[in-house]
Amino acid sequence: MYGVAHFLKNSKKPEIIPIVVILGGALSGAVYMSVRQARAPDVAWDHKNNPYPWQDIKEGEQVKLFALNQKYDGRWERTKW
Template identity: 50%
Template sequence: MAATSTFFKHWFRAEIIPIYVVTGVAVCGSAWYLTRLARGPEVVWDRKNNPQPWNNIEQGTQVKLFAINQPYDKK
């Protein structure tokens, strides 16, 4: 019983809360980014229905997360 109580004393200390927050944000951010990459036009999950999904991307569609030199239309 003593080992359990010391474990919870160290587990729920106020000094450790920022570590939990940073770790949680990092895990959520990495999961979001991996999900975003898995749904991109370069990834083929279904080869029978659409073997080349990158051919269906319209002109001017933003597929990158962050684009520095974006093309613009001169009108």
């Protein structure tokens, strides 16, 4: 992070700042979505001990990324990695 701050401080062109901000936002959004999708209930990381992780989801648990006008009792959490 020191390199980016040093680059922005020593840069004489202020038009570089929006590019860095937009790229930083896009990269952090991509990392967030990647982590979120890797922890989804239908992703199986351990095929020997838990080959069907989607069967551990109980009725009324929210597993969707975005749900409109739906009431859920609880949110699904991964217990086994």
